[in-house]
Amino acid sequence: MSVEFDRKIHNTLADANLQLAIYTATGRLKDKRIETVAPDALPDYQELRTQANAVKKHTIENLDYYLEEFQRSLEAHGGKVVYAKDGTEVADFVLALAKDRGARLIVKSKSMTTEEVDLNERLEDQGLEAVETDLGEFIVQLARERPYHIVAPALHLTRYDVADLFTKRLNLPRETVIEKQTAIARSVLRQKFLAADIGISGANFLVAGSGAVVLVENEGNIRLTTSAPKIHIAIAGIEKMIPRAQDLAVFLKLLGRSGTGQLLTVYTSFLSGPRRSGETDGPDEFYVVLLDNGRTRLLPDRGKRQSLYCIRCGACLNACPVYRKIGGHSFPWVYSGPIGAIITPQFMGVSHEPGLPFASSLCGACSEVCPVKIDIPKVLLELRSDVTKAEARDQRNRLERLAFRAFAWLMTHPRLYEMAGRMAASVAPPDGSGWIRGVPAPMNIGPLRAWLSQRDLPPAPARSFREMWRRR
């Protein structure tokens, strides 16, 4: 585990206010999801998950076919498709278009994909103004931070933080009432929408047979981004594809419920090409940028390519006991939580943060709530194996391998194992508090300390399972 990852985790664990904020917010989202997918609310929930998984599997396994079909369908309606292999190519495309059209102001709606390629920074470096318009993203942009959570980007900030940011960055009188803060954002951003030359959105789905971009949201900023400016650019990962519009009857039912516990988000936009003859408003130009940025690296591995089924609902973050403690900013890249733990090492390479696939208890809560049934723990295990193989090649972690050899020996000698268990239980404090984190010197030295400092165990039981089994 890198020093950076370790430091961020400890900072989050030590911040009591932040701990409460993360726990409350994720807890609320988690409970709302449970209500809306309960058997009396959605009797065919499991069938919908199975169907969503099958459709995504089919699409990813034939992705080249659907990418080409998407392009044909969109071009038939006057839209254009641009492929980009990385963030530089995305930025180059946007910059060239902006220059050609004399554009200065860009409004953006929330898009994890553009976060991935640091698009705002690249555009601002070239003198363009790129404004985030989702309220949470707007706040995070003012704070010059990354989104904290896929569906709740400013989860870590309070109304007082927002008041400070508005005062400092917008030169407005201090305002701490949330309704009024929202009204301020509305009026500031409304002016941007009406003046913007280009609107940039992400995409929740790309419909191959329709050449359509599907976007879901609650605020209305995506609708404004995609209908007020004369140019709309949607930037989407190539994996967002689904074959047919009719598949949305399945995916839309799952997405809103899994993400925020809504039957449908307030707005669902189905957009295909520029405005047509007779339509009063809408963009004159419509582009879809299809981004690779490491995605094709995931495709060869049959086990791990399911990571690309993700529809970015965020349910796995809310369900994850690790995310709920260490929060979104501890993760080394834009994607956090269980899904971040499996896609980051695959997009960026396992050496980007070798500790990441290990930051999980493999409890399986993530795959239980995943609407497209990604087996996240299985992919984590495969990534752990990749990390270990890479380290073995580097002859690193000899101590760890020695420890695991000793552990394996203990596990294959039941009597010794039992004796060791009894010894451990006899020295454990009765309430179990911090009995690993609190291991006294001289045992907590060197690499052991790093390992011990993040772990805890429940209190040792009076009798071991093996004892109970014998006396049953």
Next chain:
Amino acid sequence: MSRDNILHRVRTALGRSAGQAVADPPPVRIRIPDVDMEKRISTIFAAIEALAGKTHRAATPADAGGFVAAAIEGKSAVASNAPFLAECGIASLPGVRSGIADREELRGLCAAADVGITSADYALADTGSLVIISSPHEARLVSLLPPAHIAVVPRDRILTGLDELFSILPNPAAVASSMVLITGPSRTADIEQILVRGVHGPGQITVVVVG
């Protein structure tokens, strides 16, 4: 060319060749429940009200016109060019601007109006959604820029839900560049998870069902 490179990488990774056909995708899963019209109306009203939207049932188009006239009294409004709004007498109410076909003029009016009035192509009973398809009759900004939105919908356009919508419209791109589903007023909970309505879109929504 990134296009060819990316497609080549995808094909190599998947063991496919250019132009290779694909097996049929899993059959579409569409399930349309059998729900009678009165039940659809009570369901959609309950769903809209659960989202803090308002509802009204009008017996005739003229009654709907009367309801809207009272609701917008003293306010400025923009009405879409939907023929049904004209039939209800809404397009010609005092204070209502309608019949606008110029983009810039429409944008300016919508940005300044108190209320936007539209019809809807469909409505979805189980989620309380309005479905609006772009056309010369329905512009996008009427239901988006003003702080309040009133939609007046003939009752026979109320469908059971998403499945019925996509069975009637298997490919919305074939008919228009944009279809939007509107489910309740614009909302956010981005600051401390406190729900606030009307962040970018209308904070108030009223659905009038006619018939």
